[in-house]
Amino acid sequence: MRRLRLLGGLALAAALVLLASSATPPATVNDGYDDFLLVPAGNFSMGDNFGDGEARERPVHVVYLDSFYIGKLEVTNADWTRFRNDPGYDDPKHWPGGLVVPRDQVPFWTQVQNHGGGTPDSGSYPVIGVNWDSATAYCHWLSEKTGRKYRLPTEAEWEKAARGTRQSRYPWGNDISRDRANYVGAQKYDTVQPAGFFDGSLRGALKTQSNASPYGALDMAGNVMEWCSDWYGRTYYSESPRRNPKGPESGAYRVVRGGSFFVEAPDLHSYARSAAWPSFQAHRMIGFRAVREP
Template sequence: MGRPLRKGRKLSMRLCKRWLGAWYVLLVCAACSGESLLEELPEGVFLDHTPAGTVDTMLVVNAGDFLMGTNQGFDPEGPAHVVYLSAFYIDKYEVTNAQFRAYARATGASLPPETGNPMFSNDRQPVVGITWAEADAYCRWRGGRLPTEAQWEKAARGTDGRTYPWGEEAPGGEYAVMDLGGRCGRTNWANPSAGPVPGEFCHTMPVGSRPRGASPYGLLDMAGNAWEWCSDWYDDTYYGRSPREDPSGPASGTFRVVRGSSWHHLPHYLKTSARFRFYPDQRGNFIGFRCVRDVHQ
C-alpha cells in the first residue's frame, strides 16, 4: 500500500505502517513518530473509516500547487492560474443509493424521487435527484462536507494540467458514462425514437464502472455518470480575483457549482476545467455528489 517509509524508523513506526490507511492508525502513527505523516502519504492511500460509522473509501490528495482553469475553453474556465490547496480526503466514488438510503434510515431524511425509478435506483448507482442542501447535509452527517470547486478540480486533474481525468485521449465510452451521440439528453427529447449509440447508456451506471477513466489519484467517475455538487457559489468571473491558497468561492450567489458532467450531457463538460452551475434546489436524474474531509479531522 504505497511506497515504504524512510529507513531508520523505529519498530513502532514499522508496526504502524502495517495498518496505513485506517484513520485511527494515521493518528497513532503520527504520535509514534513524533512528526506528521502527511508528507509521507503517497497519493491515493485509502481511508476506510468515517465518523458516522459507515465504511467508505476515501483517497488522499496531498497539499501543493496545481494548475486550475484553462485559457482554451469557455470564458468562465479562465484564466488558467496556479492554486495551492491544503491536503484533503475525497470519496473515491460518487455517493451511492445504498449509502444515501442508510443515511435516510439513520436520520429520517427524505429520499429523492429518483430512488424509486428503476433506471436509477440500483444500490450501486450514484444517488441522483439530490438538491445542494441534501448533499451538504449528507456529507456533514458523515463528518465531512462538499468539496470546493478547487478541490474537485485538483482531484480530477492532478498536477500535470491534463484535459481529462484519464489524460489527453478524446472521450469514449470506455472512459466515461456520457451522451456519446447526442441521443440521451436534449436531442433525445426532440427525437424520442433515436436510440443510443454503441457504448452509450441513457442513465447512470454503477459507480466505478469505467476504471480506465480514473483520475491521477484513483478517483472514479470524475467525468460522466452524474454531475457533482461543489460547495461554492458560482460566478463566471471568480477566477480573476480568487485567492491563491484554498479558494472557497464567492460569498454569495444565485447558483451553486457542479462539475464533471453526466450521462445526459455531451463531451465538452467532461473536461477537468469545465464549469457549470445549477440552482441549489434543482433536482435532476443527472445530479449527484461526493464528499471530502480535511486531513486533520
C-alpha cells in the first residue's frame, strides 16, 4: 500500500514538472521568417543612468513590461523581398490609412553602393529607406502570413531588448570599438553591413566581437536606426506610465533607436533617443526589426 502511494506521488510530481515545462515559453521561436528571441516579463530601469545623454533621455524610471519576442536581426532585403513580391503587398488593410507605398518608391533599392535589395548578393543586408508606414505594413502582412501577432517594438521594449536589466551603455557593455559595431568611419564608404555581421566570427582578416544584447539580439547599436511604434515625446519619460508604456497618444515624429553607420559612438548608446518623420522615405540610415507577441 505504501509502495502504491509512493508511485502515485512520483507520477503526480512528474506530471507537475511536465506541466510546468510546457508552460515555459521557448527562448527562440521561428515561424518561417527568422529567429525571434524571448525577452521575459519584468521590471527594468529605462533611461540615461550615466548622465552623459540628452535631457530627453531622463529621468531614469522603472518600467514593467510583459514578455515579448524581439527579432534577432534587423529586417533584411531578403525579408522585404518576400513582402514586396507577395500579392498581399498591395492590400490596403496592411497599410496605415490604407495608403500603399509603391514598390519602386524605396529610393535605395537599386543602389549597389548601399547594398539595395534590388542589387546582386544583397539579401543579407538590412533593408533601408523604408518609412514607418512601410515597416508597419510589413508587420501586418507577417501577422497574416503566420497567424501570430507581429508589430514594431515600443520604445520601452526596444530599450529593454537592447540592454536588459544591467544598464550598460551598449548592448554588450560600456566600451565600443569598430570591430563590434558599424558606426561612422568603420568603412571607406559609410553604409550598411550585413545583418548580424558582428557575431564574433572571423571574416577574412577581420575578427569581429559579438555585439549581442543580453537576450542575443544583434546590431542593436549601429548599422541602421530602427523604427519603434511610439510617437516621440521629448518629455515623455517624466510622465510615462510604469507598466507597458506605448508613448504619447499623438505627435509629429515617430521614435527611432539604435544609431547607425553614419553617427558617432555616443549616438549608439542603448538609451539614446532619436525621432523621424514617419512618412520620410529618403533616409538610408533607417531600417527596422519586428516584435512577436507570445
